[in-house]
Amino acid sequence: MCRTLTEHGCSIHPSTYYAHKKGLPSAxxxxxxxxxxxxxQIHRENYNAYGVRKMWAALKRAGHTDVARCTVERLMKAVGLSGAVRGKKVTTTG
Structure with missing residues (x-):
């Protein structure tokens, strides 16, 4: 398989192919x-009020200093978590 792909200009390392074949999750x-x-867990502990920025800061305080804010945003969006929304709900007539 790898030889055929290499002949067509799509070089794939054999270890990548076998890791995919085994179904191992990526790092x-x-x-x-x-x-x-x-x-x-942190979101629950803080009454579901933390948004991305506060969650990122809480993760840093908890010892996860190597997490990017965009990663926190992506993961929170994937599981459907959001912070508290301030202000009144806007209603219109019609």
Missing amino acids: QAARDAELTEVIK
Whole structure:
């Protein structure tokens, strides 16, 4: 399979093919699963009020200093978490 793809200009390393064939999760997927559980826990502990910025700061305080804010945003969006929304709901006539 790898030889055929290489002949057509799509070089894939054999270890990548076999890792995919085994169905092993990537390093990013494994880390995302771990961080998602931590994010859910912190969100619950803070009365479901923390948005992305406060969640990112809370993760840093909890010792996860190598997490990017955009990663927190992506994971929170994936599990449907959001922060508290301030202000009144706007209603219109019609």
